[in-house]
Amino acid sequence: MSEKENDKEEKKPIIIKDATDLQRLRLEKLMKNPEKPVLIPERRKEKTLPPPPDFVRNVMGSSAGAGSGEFHVYRHLRRKEYARQKCIQEKSEQEKLDEEYQRKLEENKRKAEEKTAKKRAKRLKKKQKAKIKAKIPKTNTTETKTSQSESESDDDDAEHSESTAEKDEVQS
Template sequence: MSEEEEKQVTVVKNATDLQRLKLEKLMKNPEKPAFIPDRPKDKRFSDPAEFVRNVMGSSAGAGSGEFHVYRHIRRREYSRQEFLQQCKEKDDLEIDYHNKLEENKRAVEEKAAKNRAKRHRLKERQKAKRQKLREMKKKGILPPKESSSSSESEEEEEMEAEEEEKKGAEEEKKKKGAEEEEKKKGAEEEKNEEAKEKAGELLTSDIKMKKHDINNDTISDKNGDNDVEKRGKEVMKQMDSDKVEEEKD
């Protein structure tokens, strides 16, 4: 029967059947060690070359095989950059995860400390109440009967006190935020005023420079006009002297 059972072919219809077959195969020989594959190693890329030899492009003179070399270098560089980007994203996610764990731990510790303080207050109150009852018994005074309503009122008072503390903390946070916003606005206004003053100074300096240039241009124009007049007078004198010489001849 065992050989017939071994020869029977089982049809795998889904993933659960496959998992069941694997487990049965493992449990047939429990002493045989199970194969546990190693963790896949991270991909590593060589560092980029400091000097790129055989630089080529799509210009004239490049051989037919040069483009394939260039394409291989480009593909290798793209894959390296993609790997670096993936490493950066992985590191960022890990940092965010650890930060979230720390925040959750801090929140749990704060909540535990708050509950601890609440229990301590209740213990102190009960201790004071027992002390008071002992003193009343010593003096021979009968203690008043406590009702459930008194304990409920105490709990309500505690809840109200906690709510008031929360409101006070929230109001302090709001005040601090408003003060910080006012400080930021004041700093921004000061910066804007300084920028306006600098812009005004630059404008005044530009206007002065333009005026100076205009004055220099007018002076140079006047000097040029005087030179033209002198030249004209010299030409007229030369023409008159030429006419006199011709008349003499």
């Protein structure tokens, strides 16, 4: 009896309330038999008008050949010309949008590289400071102060000897 009850529970109709339920149902159907090949449809091709001819022949004005039979020829040629002009305008607009998109991509890429370079420099600077701190041993603060004062006095002596040497050169 328990098997029959399980079958009844499984056979209950599934109510699809939104797109998630539909997707879940499709995935469950696919997973029942994973070895079965799945058909993936190709993308639809965009519908476009055939490209209009570059050269327009038999061009006439609205008043030229104004006979009753010629009006339909004029109207047909006018439609072809408008289609050609529309196609040219759409093409130029698309090229303009593509160019703007590429420029924007390059701009974003450049900004990202600048930001990365700035952060890299900051990291390297921090790393250098850490190396310098690691090199200086932290024994006693009094010892470091005395060593600093000694090095400053050595620097003063070196500067004094350099300045006297320069004075001697200038005098001779």
